Amino acid sequence: MGLTDIKKELKNLDKDQLINLIADLYKNNKSVKEYFDFYVNSDSGELFEKYREKIFNAFFPKRGTTYKLKDGKQAITDFKKNGGSADLVADLMLFYVEMGVEFTNNYGDINESFYKSVARMYLDALILIKKENLLDKFYQRSFKAVHESDGIGWGFHDFLWDTYVDFYPEEFGESIEPETKDKEAKIIKLGGQ
Numbered sequence: 001m002g003l004t005d006i007k008k009e010l011k012n013l014d015k016d017q018l019i020n021l022i023a024d025l026y027k028n029n030k031s032v033k034e035y036f037d038f039y040v041n042s043d044s045g046e047l048f049e050k051y052r053e054k055i056f057n058a059f060f061p062k063r064g065t066t067y068k069l070k071d072g073k074q075a076i077t078d079f080k081k082n083g084g085s086a087d088l089v090a091d092l093m094l095f096y097v098e099m100g101v102e103f104t105n106n107y108g109d110i111n112e113s114f115y116k117s118v119a120r121m122y123l124d125a126l127i128l129i130k131k132e133n134l135l136d137k138f139y140q141r142s143f144k145a146v147h148e149s150d151g152i153g154w155g156f157h158d159f160l161w162d163t164y165v166d167f168y169p170e171e172f173g174e175s176i177e178p179e180t181k182d183k184e185a186k187i188i189k190l191g192g193q
Contacts, residue, residue: 022036035081035082051092052092055096069117073121076093090129093125094142097145100114101118101148125138139168145160
């Protein structure tokens with residue numbers, strides 16, 4: 001069914017039937033529940049903290065030491081879908097990067113796919129931050145992530161540094177636009193040095 005078909009069917013329902021349908025969806029579907037909780041409450045702070053914790057748990061689970069990058073990325077995607085503001089989405093994206101750097105600094109060198117994921121998130125975060133004119137707001141954290149990645153292999157630190165310089169060129173007396181196309185190629189080659 002397409003959206004047009006769904007709308008046509010919903011128009012055939014009376015108010016009570018619609019309320020019952022939404023209530024059933026709310027009870028039986030976790031993502032629908034979160035969406036409506038945000039829609040009705042619109043307290044993004046509480047929802048933000050919930051997703052921030054999900055990202056933290058993706059890197060530092062309560063049991064074991066097996067990270068789950070997929071869970072961390074999914075938390076960001078779900079937060080976006082629930083209507084999180086751009087600055088909070090960017091905050092979660094940088095938090096993902098910070099947790100990736102912290103995980104490596106705690107447990108030692110990881111693997112290529114790990115670093116590609118974290119590097120990709122750093123680039124995507126800075127693209128969003130620039131698009132939303134939030135570079136000043138996230139300047140400190142963007143730099144700190146790079147600084148704390150010093151010594152991490154697989155070309156990871158170098159990639160974060162190059163990306164940082166592209167988005168904050170004024171720190172180095174330059175005024176160039178970020179070359180995201182070149183960054184894509186660097187992410188693909190990140191571990192193959």
